[in-house]
Each structure stands twice: as structure tokens, then as C-alpha cells.
Amino acid sequence: MSDTAHHGPAASLRRIRLIAGHTLGAALHQRLALLLAITGAALVLGARWLRDFNFGAAELKFIADFGLGAIGFFGTLLAALATAQLFCSEIESRAADCVLTRPVRRWEYLTGKFAGVVALLTLFVLTLVIVLGVVLAVRESQLGATLAPLPVFLQACALQWLKITLVAAMTLFVCSYAGSALFASCAGLLLALVAQLRGFAGGGSWAWLRVWPDLGLFDGEALLAAGHPASGGWLLSLAGYWAAYVLLFVALASYAFKRREF
């Protein structure tokens, strides 16, 4: 094997793709993703029959809010639990040793793992968005009313995807030094909760929380309530905000993981 075959961006990308594919394959064979997807889909399908709890909102809006809430809630659970389990189980089983003693750099391993989890979350969100879209379309035709234009609905769903992939990046950072999947899952969920409540952080002793990402910005329900598509500039700045934090968490995770001993 020539030494050049191991180096360069193309070789790195190939290894990341392999690790991502392997991670996605492992995730799809776990019951966790299936269980959360089925529960989420069942709730979305059943939203119509839960409208008695709608506190006076219109039925279509209730279904949409409920559906987006289910995607956000179960997606956050999946992001934290799947990232922790897929990462830590490979380390605990020592299978990661066989990867890391090959010409695979630690950051490539982490990035591959993250890409695999992002692919899983993308499939999860797509599945629930299709279910929600069908439920809304059926009720719209039955009621003869329209909730919001399709681009608004899709933008709201995209915001949920951004939110849960950011949770996965936070959990990946914890995994880079965590000793067990249980700890990483709990810490990941706790960090996600802090990020969800970050908007409430005031001044004084809570001011330091402002460095933490604000998941409240990725509020798809508010976008739907507005009823018109968000501006391109706002979407771009939000995507930049998301990308900056994802890069930061993956970089921090790479730094910690590079120094980790097995």
C-alpha cells in the first residue's frame, strides 16, 4: 500500500464516508430509532383526535404545532441517545480500537460518526414530515381550508432538523471524553435543555449562558404562525449560526478525543 493512498483530502473524505455509512447501518439496526420514529409518527397521526387539548387554536394549526413538537421532542431524544450509544458502544466494545489503529485520524472518526448520526436524523425528520404533510393535506381537503403555503411548512420542518442536529453535535462533544453511553446521553439531554431555555437567560450571574447556542431560535411553530416564508437573509444568518456552533462542537470534540487514551 503506497503511503500517498492514506493522505490527502480525498482519502480523508473516503474514510469519513465509510465511517458514516457504517454508523448509519448500525443505527438502523438498533430498536431505538425505530421505536422513536413509530411513536412520533403515531402521535402525528393521532393529532387529529387530540384536538380537544388545543386550547382554542384552529385544528390545522394544532395538528401542525403538535407534529412539529413531536419531531422536535423525539428528534432531540434520538439525537442525544443515538449519538451517545453509537459512539460509546464502539469504544466500550473495543471495536473503535481496530479503527483508530488504522490510518484513520481521530477527527475523521468523529466527523464520520457525526455524519452517520446526521443521516439518521435526516431520515427520521423526513419520515415524520411526510406523515405530518399527509395528515395536514387530508384535513385541509376535508375542511376546505389551508394552513400555510408549502414553503413555510418546509422551512418550519427544516428548522427542526437544524435544531436536532445541533443537539447531536453537543452530545458528540460530551461523548469525546465520556466514559459511558448513559452519562453521555444524560449530559447531552441536559445540554439540550439548557440550550432550549437559553432565551430566558437574563443578565447578572446568568449572562455567561449567552455563549451557549439558543435552540429557541429554531422555532418552526412561530414560523408557521406567521404564515409567510422567512426572508432569505434571516434563514442564511440562522444557517450560519447553526454551522458555527456545529463546527465549534465538532472541533472541541476532536480536540478532546485526540488526547483521549484507550
Added chain:
Amino acid sequence: MPSAEAPWAVEFAAFAKSYPTGWTGGRIHALRPLTLQLAAGQVLGLLGPNGSGKSTTLKALAGLIAPTEGTCRIFGQAAGSDAARTLVGYLPEAPQFSPHQTGREFLHYCAGLSSLGGATATRRVDEVLRWSGLGEAAERKVGTYSKGMTQRVGLAQAVLHEPRLVLLDEPAGGLDPEGRLALNRLIRDLAARGTTVVFSSHLLAQAEEVCDRLVLLGRGRLLAEGAPAELLGAERDANPGPSRLEKLYLEKLHAHE
């Protein structure tokens, strides 16, 4: 004597590894300063009880841990460096591989990570499946493998990319007598091809049978090292078999207590 052009396959120079014990400021010495060289193509057995430093020695060579003091080199390259990792194949102790993949899929994944692709990967995967005796189980899920088969697929992934140095951590762990004999055959076969092999074991008889060099470790210290014949001396002929090696090991261990 190895030179700059043909360096030692393995070279520890006052390599030591210790870990902090917590708030007390104390340290646990996993491996006291170890100086050791091994020429290419030899089989080295690391012997010792639990906590003697065998796995630490192998992990240092694999680049999974960094030294507290000293250095560790593989064919002249710092262990853990990009260059060194292309030269190493590693089987960890009691590994569990992806249960959802077949043996063949798992080996193809490992081949890809070692930059083997296309026809070369397919050829090597077929070769190591045959070599490790897993040919007929290649299409079965790894999750359905017995302990011995898991160990074999682990061995197969370690030699897949034809590394110059193969590191095996307790490769005989959990194997039945037949499996151990097969493992001995595979290790001898690797050595016959010029591959350097370093493995750890509790099984003194196995080590004596397949090793060119033995290293006895106890509580992180090097107790003795040399060829089996050197270590056992003339008494080996008078008292052949593992019992003599066990006796020697216990003598060395107690001498340091």
C-alpha cells in the same frame, strides 16, 4: 544489528506509563521504564498476570496511549504517528464487532479504512477469510458468531492490510483447545511470512511453543526477557513442558516482591 535503513521492528526506550490516582496526587504505574528491542520477523510473547502491563505495552505500540516518559518506535516511526499506523495491525482483548454486518462486510469496511479498494480489497478479504478459517461463515452476521469465530474475524481484520507488525492482546482468551491450536498455527504462519508478531497471553505453554522471544512482566516491571531456550536454560531438557516456565515465572515475580 538493525541500522537506520533497517531499524528495529519494535523499540522501547525507557518507556513508562503512569496514571494519576485522583485528588491525592499519587500515581499508578502501569508500566515502569521499559527498554526493549525486537528484530523484524520475530514473535514476541508478553507474559504476566492481570495488571502486569501487557495490555499497556501493546496499546503503546498501537498508539492508543502516549508515554509518560521515554519513547516507543515501530520500524523507526514514533508509535501512533500516521506512518506507524500504516504498519500495524491490532487485535484488542475480547472485542465485539458490528453485529449487523456479515464477516465479509465487516472486513470490506476495515479494508476501506486501510485504503484498500476495488479488486485488491476483494482479493485480500477472500484471502484472510480462507486463512482464518471463516470462509464458510463469511456471509453470516458477526452477531451470530461464536467467541472463537469472533476472535478469528478479529485476527483477520488485524492482518487484512498486510501490516509489518501484528499486535494481539490475549488472542487465546476464551478459545477452546482446538481454537488455540489453530491460533498457534496462524501466528507461526504470520512469522513464516516475515511479519513481526507481539502478543500477550496467560498461557505459558502457548507462548513457549510459538515465541522467538519471551518477556515476563509483573506489576509493570520487566522481570525477565530472552529466547525461551535462554530463559529456561539446560533445565528445559530435563523438565520439558510449561510447568518449568511457570516455575521460572513465579520465581521472578516473587523475587521482586
